[in-house]
Amino acid sequence: xTTDVNNTPSENLEGKKDFIREIIDAHNASGRFGGQxxxxxxxxxxxxxxxxxxxxxxxNFGLADEYGGxxxxxxxxxxxxxxxxxxxxSIIKDVRWLGFDWEELxxxxxxxxxxxxxxxxxxxxxxxxxxxxxxxxxxxxRGTLTEPGRESPYRNRSIEENLDLFTRMRAGEFKNxxxxxxxxxxxxxxxxxxxxxxLYRILHAEHPRTGxxxxxxxxxxxxxxxxxxxxxxxxxxxxxxxEDHRPLYDWFIDQxxxxxxxxIEFGRLNVTYTVMSKRKLLRLVQExxxxxxxxxxxxxxxxxxxxxxxxxxxxxxxTVTGVSKTNGMVDMQMLEYYxxxxxxKTVPRVMGVLRPLKVVLTNYPEDLVEEFxxxxxxxxxxxxxxxxxxxxxxxxxxxxxMETPPPKFYRLSPGREVRLxxxxxxxxxxxxxxxxxxxxxxxxxxxxxxxxxxxQDGRKVxxxxxxxxxxxxxxxEVRLYDYLLTIPNPADMDENKDFLDYINPKSEEVIExxxxxxxxxxxxxxxxxxxxxxxxxxxxxxxxxxxxVFNRTxxxxxxxxxxxxxxxxx
RNA sequence: UGAGGGAUAGUUCAAUGGUAGAACAGUGGACUCUGGAUCCAUUAAUCUUGGUUCGAAUCCAGGUCCCUCAGCCA
Numbered sequence: 001x002t003t004d005v006n007n008t009p010s011e012n013l014e015g016k017k018d019f020i021r022e023i024i025d026a027h028n029a030s031g032r033f034g035g036q037x038x039x040x041x042x043x044x045x046x047x048x049x050x051x052x053x054x055x056x057x058x059x060n061f062g063l064a065d066e067y068g069g070x071x072x073x074x075x076x077x078x079x080x081x082x083x084x085x086x087x088x089x090s091i092i093k094d095v096r097w098l099g100f101d102w103e104e105l106x107x108x109x110x111x112x113x114x115x116x117x118x119x120x121x122x123x124x125x126x127x128x129x130x131x132x133x134x135x136x137x138x139x140x141x142r143g144t145l146t147e148p149g150r151e152s153p154y155r156n157r158s159i160e161e162n163l164d165l166f167t168r169m170r171a172g173e174f175k176n177x178x179x180x181x182x183x184x185x186x187x188x189x190x191x192x193x194x195x196x197x198x199l200y201r202i203l204h205a206e207h208p209r210t211g212x213x214x215x216x217x218x219x220x221x222x223x224x225x226x227x228x229x230x231x232x233x234x235x236x237x238x239x240x241x242x243e244d245h246r247p248l249y250d251w252f253i254d255q256x257x258x259x260x261x262x263x264i265e266f267g268r269l270n271v272t273y274t275v276m277s278k279r280k281l282l283r284l285v286q287e288x289x290x291x292x293x294x295x296x297x298x299x300x301x302x303x304x305x306x307x308x309x310x311x312x313x314x315x316x317x318x319t320v321t322g323v324s325k326t327n328g329m330v331d332m333q334m335l336e337y338y339x340x341x342x343x344x345k346t347v348p349r350v351m352g353v354l355r356p357l358k359v360v361l362t363n364y365p366e367d368l369v370e371e372f373x374x375x376x377x378x379x380x381x382x383x384x385x386x387x388x389x390x391x392x393x394x395x396x397x398x399x400x401x402m403e404t405p406p407p408k409f410y411r412l413s414p415g416r417e418v419r420l421x422x423x424x425x426x427x428x429x430x431x432x433x434x435x436x437x438x439x440x441x442x443x444x445x446x447x448x449x450x451x452x453x454x455x456q457d458g459r460k461v462x463x464x465x466x467x468x469x470x471x472x473x474x475x476x477e478v479r480l481y482d483y484l485l486t487i488p489n490p491a492d493m494d495e496n497k498d499f500l501d502y503i504n505p506k507s508e509e510v511i512e513x514x515x516x517x518x519x520x521x522x523x524x525x526x527x528x529x530x531x532x533x534x535x536x537x538x539x540x541x542x543x544x545x546x547x548x549v550f551n552r553t554x555x556x557x558x559x560x561x562x563x564x565x566x567x568x569x570x
Numbered sequence: 571u572g573a574g575g576g577a578u579a580g581u582u583c584a585a586u587g588g589u590a591g592a593a594c595a596g597u598g599g600a601c602u603c604u605g606g607a608u609c610c611a612u613u614a615a616u617c618u619u620g621g622u623u624c625g626a627a628u629c630c631a632g633g634u635c636c637c638u639c640a641g642c643c644a
Contacts, residue, residue, distance in 0.1 A: 016584055016592095044644050079643060135642050145640055146572045180642055190573045192640050201642035220644045244574055244639050265575085267637095272581085278644095320593065322583045324576090327637065331581050334594045344607060379607070410605070419603060453603050464603045533604045559605040 018323040020059075020264055024067060024235060027262070033234040037069030040233050041095070041102075042224070044076045045087035045208075047278040048293040048300040049094045051314065051335070055269040058318035060237055061100040070103035072231055077109050078223045080207040088208065090293070094301040098311045104231070108223045109209045111230055115218050116170065118226060118256055119181060119199055123162045127184045127255060128199060129155055130165040135177060141187070142195050148188035149195045155184065169202060172215045176202050181216075185251065193248045197221055225249040228261045236263045240327060267327045269318070271335060273483035274299045275490050275499060289503055296540075296551045297484045297507045307481065308528045308538025308553035310346070313338040329489055339554050343528060343536045348376045351388065351421065351466040352516040352531040352550075354478055356395035358441045358470065361426065364392040369469075372452065374422040386519045390423050393470040395515050397533075400465045401442060403431055408563055410462035412442070419464040421532065425450040466532045473515035476548040479540065480509040516548070523548060530556075 017025070028035050039060040043049065049057075064071040073095060077083050095102070122128035131154045133141065143149030157165075169179055181200040189195055199222040204215045228236045236249075243265045253260045270276055275284075276299055284290050284298065293300055296307035304314065316338045321330050351374075373385040396412070405413040412418050417427040430443035449456050453464075484507050490499045520529070527539040535555040543549045 018583085022586095042644095046644080076644065082643075138642075139640075142640055144572085147640095148572090149640090177642065192573080195640085198642055203642085217642095219642075224644085240575070241638050242644090246574090267576085269582095320582080324583070326576060326582090328582055331594065334582070337594060340606090349604080375603095378604080408605090421603060423603095461603090463605075466604075530604085530606085533606070535606095556604075556606050561605090563605085 019325070020063065020235075020237065020266060020323055021066075023262070023264060024063070027234070028067075032262075036232075036234050037064050037067035038071070038232055038234045039064045039069065039237060040072040040074050040106075040228065040231060042074045042076045042108075042227075042238075043091050044079070044083065045091060046079070046082040046084070047087060047282060048090050048298075048302055050276055050281065050299045050301065051271055051274075051304070051317075052269045052276045052299075053094075054098060054301060054314045055318040055321065056237070056239075057095060057098055057100060058315050059266070059323060061102075062319070063235070063237075069234070071100070072104045072106055072233070073102040074106040074227060074231070075108065076220065076224065076227075077107050077207070077209060078218050078220060080203060080205040080217065083208055085208045090302060094305075097305055098301065099315060106227075106231060107209055108218075108227050109207060111223070111227055112210060112214055112218070114230065115223060115226055116216075119218075119222070120163065120166065122183065122199075122255060123159060123166060123181075125255065126159060128181055129157055129162050129184055130169065131155070131180050131182050131196075132178070138180070138198070142192065143187070145192065149192075151187050152182075152196070155196070166200075169200065169216050170214070172204070174202055176204055178202060183252075185248075191244055191247055193221070193244050194251070197248060221245060221248050222252065225253050225261070225263070226256070226258070229253055229256075229259045232259060233261045236261045238263060238265055239268050240265050240325065265325070266323045267325050269321060270327065270329045271299065272329060272332045272488035273485045273504075274332070275485070280490075280499060283500070287500070289500060296479070296481050299484070305526075306538075306541060307551045308343075308526075308536060309339055310342045310528070313342045316342070331488075332483065336554050340536070340556070343530065343553065345379055347528045347530050347536060348383070348386075349374070349378070349532050350386075350517055350520055350529045351468055352476070352478070352514055352520070352534065352537075353395045353397050353466065353468045353473075354480075354511050354514045354531075354534065355398040356468075356513075356515055357398045357401055357439065359394045359396050359426070359444055359467070360441060361392050361394070361446045362429065362443050363445045366392060368392070369471075372422045388422060388517050388519065389469045389472040390420075391469045391471055394420070394467045395470055395473065396420075396442075396465055396467050400463075401428070401439070403439065409560075411465060412463070417447075417461055419450070419453055419461045420467045421464050422453050423451075423467070424448070424453070425455060425461055466534075468515045468517050470515070472518045474518055474520055474548065476514050476516050476520070476550055478511040478514040478537070478550045478552065480511065480552045482506050482509075514550075520548065528553070 041057050041060045061071045131152050133152050141150045180198045182196045182198050185194045187195050200216045203217050246263045249263050294302035294306045317335050370390045371387045374388050376383040400411045402413050412428050414428050417425050419425050424446040426444045426446045428444050432441035434440050485502045486504045487502050523539050525539050525541050530536050536553040537550040540549040540551045
């Protein structure tokens, strides 16, 4: 049922059980569900899945897998005014991409008829009634957190009248908001969810799946538990904010006398420097602060895929952050660690120069072109080598040269010798500047005896740098991504500011003309590589046959940048 | 001020009456044809006050702080 989920860190967490697994063990010990574990992932199709969902998905599918059970994907599509087919499609795609496959694909809307019949049953049992109060009046009657509510004047209608009215609600006799069906529980309950919750509202709206078959739609509380029950779910895992709903979840199921799943709540996963609420993500998209749901800066799964994040990194991240009853804020660097870990093992190396500085090797023959063998992945030599052409005119990274090098700068500077990866040692002899004093070219010499990068005399060099042959380089656009926000926790912003005020202006930087070694030619959309010394990159969907576009998935860890930052701060 | 939850290194999790540990982050070092990777070392925590106990992060009592709930959203 699950696929491609081996070798997750959970293997290293053996013996450590979180509270959910302990509950399941207890159920298995008592025989409550006959040893069965059947879970479900129940998104509402009103937006794209994000990293927080990845945790819920991994948990639900992972649990079932561990206990030899099954998991359904179920769309909680009970509110047609907010839901769209586009979201259904993207969710299906994202769950698959994450590496999971479901036992059954279901929709809450599959159960509309059954839910309706059960509502009728509740009316017949005298525990549900049609209320004519307006939304405002209902709110007013509900009381407050500290004061009990008051009963609706329509609360004690006869069963016959309720049945008649409910039938006519379904038949479309009433306008939106004219009536609702409510459960008759306790208007004085200290838990406001039990103060006669609404079961059905009238919504003359077209549903993505049921079209115009219905004009009354069940509320979450009425639909969710019963849907779980129908599917034979044993453990209904949801987030903390539903704790107060559990008594209601249990109440409905007990009234109906049907299979009773156990609702279990766990803490949401938040990550620093981004936002995770659907409302905020929707604003980012609608107000065009990003280019779409899959803009690589977004925390959505489709954005992660586009940016080049391997699904295994997300799964490992979900596993290692654990499950508890605290709503935590995990450091984005934790996620980045798992992204790097996975990509380092699996992705080929390539040399690419983002900000080119021309280097002319004055003692290298004009027309000579050599080809060097460079390892595809030093982590896995079995992958072999690739050929990289070398010639008299090269590009190196501007950052790799300093005319007056500060302490601890190991790279190229006048008179200093460095290694060009897999090629030769070169030495900087002369710096060429334009009229404004900008460095435009370096004149260097190479040492032919260091061919392949090894010095015969055993002399050492402090830096090995990436490079690209000017005549052979492939031009590409490269998009560098940084954190979406300038502050780790959006909750820490000034009260009179909006989270949009904290969008990182450098969250995206576009380099129009970068130079990549020719082996990159023909790379397909989605192809992941490491640009040596720079980071991991993936070919973006904006690429065309004529022009490659790369997204930086994540940088490499970088001691030098860190040194500069700490020096700048001090 | 009603109800329901929560509080352990900077962060996320362990420890379930018996030596407070891991991962990420940080720091120092080794190694290196990626200032990458890897390896080694290291800094760093039980919200608070009492109580029970030979022994408390864990049990009990009081306090403090944080989160969620008053949609015809989910």
